[in-house]
Amino acid sequence: MFRISALALAMSLAAPVASATTILFNDFSSVAGLQLNNAAAAATDGSSRSVLRVTPSQFNQAGSAFSTTAVTLGANVSFSTKFAFNFNGQRAGGADGLVFVVQTVSNTAGGIGGGIGYLGLPNSVGIEFDNWNNGGGDGNSDNHVGIDINGSVSSVALNTALPVTLDSGTDLFAWIDYDGNTDQLEVRLSGTNSRPAASLLAYNVDLAAVLGTPNAFVGFTSGTGAAAANHDVISWEFRDTFAPVDLPEPMSLTLLGVALASMGLARRHRA
Numbered sequence: 001m002f003r004i005s006a007l008a009l010a011m012s013l014a015a016p017v018a019s020a021t022t023i024l025f026n027d028f029s030s031v032a033g034l035q036l037n038n039a040a041a042a043a044t045d046g047s048s049r050s051v052l053r054v055t056p057s058q059f060n061q062a063g064s065a066f067s068t069t070a071v072t073l074g075a076n077v078s079f080s081t082k083f084a085f086n087f088n089g090q091r092a093g094g095a096d097g098l099v100f101v102v103q104t105v106s107n108t109a110g111g112i113g114g115g116i117g118y119l120g121l122p123n124s125v126g127i128e129f130d131n132w133n134n135g136g137g138d139g140n141s142d143n144h145v146g147i148d149i150n151g152s153v154s155s156v157a158l159n160t161a162l163p164v165t166l167d168s169g170t171d172l173f174a175w176i177d178y179d180g181n182t183d184q185l186e187v188r189l190s191g192t193n194s195r196p197a198a199s200l201l202a203y204n205v206d207l208a209a210v211l212g213t214p215n216a217f218v219g220f221t222s223g224t225g226a227a228a229a230n231h232d233v234i235s236w237e238f239r240d241t242f243a244p245v246d247l248p249e250p251m252s253l254t255l256l257g258v259a260l261a262s263m264g265l266a267r268r269h270r271a
């Protein structure tokens with residue numbers, strides 16, 4: 001009797017969790033499901049990869065790419081996302097960066113240059129990866145990550161001590177998680193495809209109030225000015241609940257499952 005219940009429990013612990021993934025681009029060989037605005041386009045990068053080039057390395061551009069249909073976000077507009085990106089082909093120093101955006105329309109690209117394609121988008125939150133120093137609002141940094149609200153590029157939270165160089169031309173990896181139950185927005189960034197334990201930025205914000213609706217369009221904006229770069233998204237996963245991508249399963253559950261299975265086996269041998 002015990003053996004059966006223990007094995008059943010072990011099996012239930014090992015059962016796959018229902019996926020909350022609503023958007024998944026392993027590459028951008030097809031951009032179906034995305035609305036591309038202004039300068040944004042599918043492109044082939046220097047490694048022959050099919051990428052989403054939100055702005056090309058040309059001066060004074062703005063571009064954006066958003067889901068063509070609204071995503072209904074989870075409890076209190078919770079979400080989790082991960083993407084790989086690469087800034088390359090820099091001209092005059094490389095500018096102005098890439099912003100991951102959650103907003104209530106799909107067809108906009110905001111201001112060029114230091115606006116990073118995000119300036120002026122109402123009812124939105126943006127997580128900016130900014131490779132050009134526009135002064136005090138950028139913390140006098142040309143290599144920072146910020147959290148932006150309602151179309152302002154004067155970030156409400158800023159990290160100017162990144163573990164990577166945005167203009168390195170190498171693939172970078174970002175994880176963004178919002179738990180609407182705690183209102184906590186967390187940003188992680190790495191030069192390797194391994195989710196850091198510690199967040200780079202954490203900020204408390206009531207996104208349900210900012211957006212005014214659980215139905216959101218999610219995607220990216222970018223801009224260039226008197227300096228430019230190819231701002232490429234390499235891959236992208238978005239989940240409509242708080243379900244952090246690449247979060248290891250709790251070790252205790254795995255060990256418990258192994259322990260219970262072993263106990264069942266031991267009892268069978270004794271029988």
Ligand SMILES: [Ca+2]
Pocket residue numbers: 093094095131132142167
């Ligand atoms: Ca730069």
Ligand SMILES: [Ca+2]
Pocket residue numbers: 096114130131132133134138
């Ligand atoms: Ca800037």
Ligand SMILES: [Ca+2]
Pocket residue numbers: 128130137138144146153155
């Ligand atoms: Ca900035």
